[in-house]
Amino acid sequence: MANNRDEMGSEIKSAKSKMIDRIVFVALSLGAVVMVFPLIYMVLSSFMTKNQILSADFSIIPNPWKFGKYSEVLAKPEFLRGLRNTLIVAAPVLVIGGFTSSLSAFSFSKLKFRGKNGIFLGLLATMMIPFAVVMIPQYVMFTKMGWTNSLLPLIIPGLFGNVSIIFFLRQNLTSVPDSIVEAAKLDGCGYFRMYYSIFLPLMKGALMTQLILWFMGIWNDYLAPTIFIQNEKWFTLQVVIRSFNSYYAVNSDYPLIMAASVLAILPTLLLFFFFQRYIIESLAVSGVKG
């Protein structure tokens, strides 16, 4: 099919269609420039001086180029602490949450047990409930347990798994024939070993992609940390960036704010560039199957 299409494409591409291609490409490039221009401007402003940013004559190119803001941001203890806190949250959540999610997905997809459909529907329904409904009770719960003085409100819920990942992996496993389970049973394979040595390797690719997306979600999350974390010591990176914004805007240190924002975007951007094929594929699948 794909081959066929290629052949047709090269045969039929007339002068007119090549012309259209060129126009489309130019139009899309202009659009792309508009899309990334604010981000480019962010990077450039981080190299400007305060005076240049605040001058009446608008300019884009830094003059002179100042590279000091990045080391200034990286030397701030709050920034490093924020980075550390975000990673402290991400590591256990991804490892344990990834394990519990894939284990549930295997069970929902391949094992027979009573109440399966009911439990699954219950989990799915939670995807529709707005966070606003549960944030107040969760906040009170975490306060009562004394967790708001730590990172636990961000870590513990994640350890129990992630519904959208369970859903995605379960879909992913439907293409694996059920007969594998029967064959493994006949060989006397236990259920955990079945998960660990047969199904986990089968979902490895899909699981990795989902974990990358989950990491991006944890990295970019602002709402939960800002509600649940009361102690400045445990602010995650996004909360720190936001407080930089309020703090340094007072003396108009915009280059520093922009440098900090660039650093906050960079890791997810790099992950996206490296893994974009898998990420885009998995997003497209979830959209089409919706």
Added chain:
Amino acid sequence: MSGGKAVAKKKMNRAEFREHCWGLAFVSPAFIGFLIFMAFPIAFAFFASLTKWNGMNSMTDNFIGLNNYIKLLGDDKFWKVLLNTVIYMIGIPIGMILGLVIAVGMNRKIKGIKFLRTLYYVPVVSSLVAVAILWMWVFNYDYGLLNSIVKMISGQHGPNWLGDEFWVKVSMIIFMVWKGLGSSIILYLSGLQGIPRDYYEAAKIDGASGWNLFRDITVPLVSPVTFYLLITGLIGGFQVFVEVLVMVPSGGLNYSAATVVFYLYEKAFSSNQMGYGSAMAFILAIFIFIVTAINFKGQDKWVKTIE
């Protein structure tokens, strides 16, 4: 499905029972998490919404029945933030149209087009807080990027984007469309790639123009994607909050930028009206539920599938 039912009816044998136990054990973390962090809080929030609870006092002593809900219906500020939230949803169709048009362009075989696709997607993966801070700066009245460009082109000073009751809404819509466009493009692109090429070839032989192809083949056949974007856009649209909190922390001149969740957050966490906040959260959930249900009911009328 039918196998599961048969198991439920008759008594399980040993092997089946073993599988039942392991199956339950494997889903138990997710299920326990669901009970602790979703089911219990939902029930709790519902009870709280019937009280004048401030987070500290006793809930049962301050039981006021449906009074919070009645008060909410007469709360002008609530209607105002609801209207603001709905106005922001103008961004949903704008993002769909732009996304579809760009995706159609990207569906052509042109060298370098994949790289452009990546560029459009960059805002989607960027941290919301960081880009909201960036756009706050872009919208800055005196020195912002946007007003500098307006001045360069027209010679006049641009609007006070975030400081004006009307322009602040325009600003937020621009920001949200910019942030989400990449994902509409990706989804439309995958929808377009599912349309068989012969449909277009056949229509071309019949003499259909480019516009006809777009209107009569492309638009109906990507309708499942449009439906998905509409549902997720509306569910997300009702919950817009962080971008407002970062860009317009005060809620805007006369609360012109505040959304439902923004108001709810202020009520619950700044003025400790947790009962009132919970009632608002439930109204929000009901709105989302109704709108989603209407969409699912109406989908037969316009959502086509490729057979």
